[in-house]
Amino acid sequence: MLDVNNIPKLSHLSLKNKLGLTVYPWKNCKPRFSAKLIKPLSECNVAIVSSAGLYVKGEQEKFDYKIKGGDFSYRIIPNNISMELLYDSHRSQTFDHSGIRSNPSTGMPIPQLTELVNSGLIGSLNHQHISLMGAITAPGRFIKQSIQPIVHILIADKVDVVLFVPI
Amino acid sequence: MCPQTVGLVQKVCEEVGISTTSISIIDEINQKIHAHRYYSVPYELGFPLGNPKDFENQIKICRNTIQLLT
Known part of the structure; x- marks a missing residue:
């Protein structure tokens, strides 16, 4: 059982939400076996998978907050997207949205990773990323x-490393 | 639920040979779901890279998270 009362970052949640997290049947996300990085980071193609609920305004549909159990779809975010076109449609009211609304790159850190490419730490950024x-x-x-199509995209793009950004 | 959503994708990526690393805001949930690899940040929900105006710190968080792979 998750002892949410002893997690300071969840102290603002209502009793109902806390109880929900406590008894929620969390999935086991431990891989049966794990990938070994066989080349230097400086040669790796890196993609981002973010759960910040960002979408490209004017080109993509918002995530649907009305879907019971959560919107399980995904959006493809081009690497050359202008951050001003990324909008937040995350349905959760358990966090402060002001950060990703004022600076969407904190949920989809393309500019930050571009700096890591420029510094030589990583080889390249993939031409597209995934938003959930x-x-x-x-x-x-x-x-x-959804998971298999997402992973197939990453494989087809020859992605070596994925950076996950939960919000 | 965000850690679980990305954790489920992270699991399959690792199993097909793609190396992964994740930012963690609430470590207790990542421990609960047995997330594979994560970098713990001291920020509140909604701010995985900290202060939205501090670009240099955001780069540092990304760098530290990716360097877990080395």
Whole structure:
């Protein structure tokens, strides 16, 4: 059981939300085996997977906050996107949205990783990244319908490293 | 739920041979879900890279998270 009362960062949550997190049947995300990075970071192609619920305004649909159990779809974010076009549609009210609304790159850190490419730490940024809306309380459809297509995109793009950014 | 959502994708990426690393805001949840690899940040929910105006610190968080792979 998750002892949410002893997690200071969750102290603002309502009793109902705390109780929900306590009894929630969390999934085991431990891989059966793990990948070994076989080349230097300076030669790696890096992609971002963010759960900040960002979408490209004017080109993509918002994430749907009305879907029971959470919107299990994903959005493709081009690496050359202007940050001004990224908008927050995350449904969760358990966090302060002001950060990603004032600076969407804190949820999709393309400019920050570009600096790491320029410094030589990583080889390249992939030409596209993945945006999710993390408030998926019933992950069955996400597991069955979304994860494999996302991973296939990363494989097809020859991505070596994924940086995950939960919000 | 965000740690679980990205953790589920992280799991499959590792299993198909893609190396992964994640930012962690609430370590207790990442421990609960057995997330594979994560860098703990001292920030509140909604601020995975800290102060939205501090670009240099944001780069540092990304660098530290990626360097877990070395």
